[in-house]
Amino acid sequence: MTIERTDIEKLAELARIELNEATIAETTQSIADVLALVDQLQAADTEGVEPMAHPTDAVQRLRADEVTETNHREAFQAIAPATEAGLYLVPKVID
Amino acid sequence: MEWETVIGLEVHAQLATKSKIFSGSSTAFGSEPNTQASALDLAMPGTLPVPNEQAYRYAIMFGLAIDADIAKTSVFERKNYFYPDLPKAYQTTQLEKPIVGAGHVEIELADGTKKSIRIHHAHLEEDAGKSLHEDFHGMSGIDLNRAGTPLVEIVSEPDIRNAEEAVAFAKKLHSIVTSLGICDGEMSQGSMRFDVNISVRRPGEEFGTRTETKNLNSFRFMEDCIALEVERQIDLIEDGGKVVQETRLYNGDTKQARSMRSKEEANDYRYFPCPDLLPVVLDNDYIESIRQTLPELPDARHDRFMEQYGLSSYDANILSGDANMAQFFETAAKASGDTKLTANWIMGELSARLNAEDQSIKHSPVNAEQLAGMITRLVDGTISSKMAKQVFEAMWNGDGNADEIIEAKGLKQVSDSGAIEAMVDEVIANSDKQVDNYRNADESKRPKMLGYFVGQIMKASKGQANPQQVNEILLKKLNDLI
Known part of the structure; x- marks a missing residue:
């Protein structure tokens, strides 16, 4: 699998990361190197092997449906850049 | 020339758990903004999600009710996108291995025709917070109380052919989840929301390009929105244009729809299994133990109402569809002793008033006992039908029970x-x-x-x-x- 500069640009946009010219070239190269390793792994015969969703062979524990959290709004909002009327304020977003 | 409409629905139902799907925050509706948003709900570093068993149980109940396979192993994935009401920048959801597999739902139309609508699958996921776009000095306000509320998303196959079928299907799902008690069904509070995928084609041809109208929260809006979109697509094609795959927003108050974003610039969600959550593995005994707890389902209740109360299929459908409506009817019919009259008053005067005020029967100002009290006086000849309307009006306005109103207004019928x-x-x-x-x-x-x-x-x-x-x-x- 090959990766192009345009793929990196698109991923950067989706991840809301701003990359400058030098970094785009560098990132394209690093990811291409990683994908080369993946290509080697692809050579392994996985016929009949169930894909895993998680590297550890463990099972998720579930919790009982109980309200255990209390209100800590004051503490959380003390470190927020902008709040008003109990709301977090963010740059205006409308689809 | 003839056109055929093809519709598929994606339905979000909030599960009636006390706490959120991955945190111990309360899911109560209507609290002060951000007072039910914990460190995990805010996506603070160092927090880890632990799934709520009750959310799983509810999703499984739904799966069993629609005769679907329940996955012994289900996996949560991350759906990545940026929006301020989603603090983690991904929604934890299920894609490859959802909890509920393929099933089906039967609907009945006004002319008595029955049809089976296939369900592709249903999965568990978390709800997002709410963005308030009123003016906060040119900024948006974010309330994360709803973030992390458990949802079951029900995805239908494109088996629906018109607005009537779509509404019948949506109502049937509403009926199933409220009968199971897994969702309160309060549409005005957003407890159930519908995304409608619509396309048109010449009969027998391949599916046309579809559009998706998101977040409809009323059956009436759904009906209006489908009519509008079908007409738009047909006009567009007949004028030589092409339907563009896009997400649309419908405003029920102005009866207008607009494009939200086209697929070209649409998000690429880059799903991958959530590393913070292990696969959930369930055994047969667990699933069977849940099957034992299933209450009476709408189809069974419909048949029982016909048999037990001598109702027509159509009347039984109306009265048994909504679990709260069914309970109201049974309580009132038992108390009044006159099934037919009780059915007529509920489907007539009471439903008309509830619809006019956009109120659900659960919050009806006249309760089942009060209605039964009025019907008892109607049956024993104390009041005439005309007086009953006055009594009903007074009960609706909170003036008390039928007997108190009859006494206070001197409404007694002279039968001497x-x-x-x-x-x-x-x-x-x-x-x-x-x-x-x-x-x-x-x-x-x-x-x-x-x-x-x-x-x-x-x-x-x-x-x-x-x-x-x-x-x-x-x-x-x-x-x-x-």
Whole structure:
């Protein structure tokens, strides 16, 4: 699998990361190197092997449906850049 | 030339758990902003999600109710996108291994036709917070109380062919989840939201390009929105244009829709299994133990209502569809002892008032006991149907129970035949001209002439005479004069 500069640009946009010219070239190269390793792994015969969703062979524990959290709004909002009327304020977003 | 509409629905139902899907925050509706948003809900570093067993149980109940396979192993994935009401910048959801597999839901249309709508799958996921776009100095306000509320998303196959089927399907799902008690079904609070995928094609051809209208929260809006979008797509194609795959927003108040974003610039969600959550593995015994807890489902209740109360299929459908409606009907019918009259009042006056005020039966100002109390007085002849309307109106306005209102307003119907006879005699004695006309009229014309007398008698009794008795006594006395 090959990766192009345009793929990196698109991923950067989706991840809301701003990359400058030098970094785009560098990132394209690093990811291409990683994908080369993946290509080697692809050579392994996985016929009949169930894909895993998680590297550890463990099972998720579930919790009982109980309200255990209390209100800590004051503490959380003390470190927020902008709040008003109990709301977090963010740059205006409308689809 | 003919067009065929193809519709598929994605339905989000909030699960009625006390706490969130991955945190111990409360899911109660209507609290002060951000007072139910914990460190995990805010996506603070160092927090780890732990799934709520009750959310799983509810999703499995839904799966069993639609005859679907329940996944022994299900996996949570991350759906990545940026929006301020999603603090983690991904939604934890299920894609490859959802908890509920393929199933089906039966619907019945107004003409009695039955149809099976296939369910592709249903999965568990977390709800997002709410963005408020009122003006906060040019900024948006974010309330994360809803973030992390468990949802089951139900995805249908494109088996629906028109708005009527879509609404019947949506109502059936509403009926199933409320009957199971896994969702409160309060559409006005966003407890159930519908995304509608719509395309048109010539019959027999491949599917056309579809659009998706998101977040409809009323059956009426859904019906209107489908009609509007189908017309738009047909006009577009017939004028030589092409439908663009896009997400649309429908405003139910202005009855207008607009494009939200086209697929070209749409998000690429880059799903991958969530590393913070292990696969959930369930065994057969666990799933079977949940099957044992399933309550009566809408189809079974529909058949029971026909059998037990002698209702038509159509009436049984209306009364059994909504779990709260069904409970209201059964309570009122038992208390009043008159099933038919109870059914008529619920489907007539009560439903009309609830619809007019966009209110669900759960919050009806007149409760089942009150309605039954009024019907009891109607049956025993204390009040006439006309008076019952007045009593109902007063109960709706919170003036108390039927008996209190009848007493306070002096609405008692006069059924004392002696008193009615006296009134009839008086009216006849004072209506020489009308009596003469009646006597001389052709027999076929006479029934129409009774109206005058009845009107005078009702007026004399201040509307309280039992109309049936008035008619009987009047007719007898007039005929005696001929």
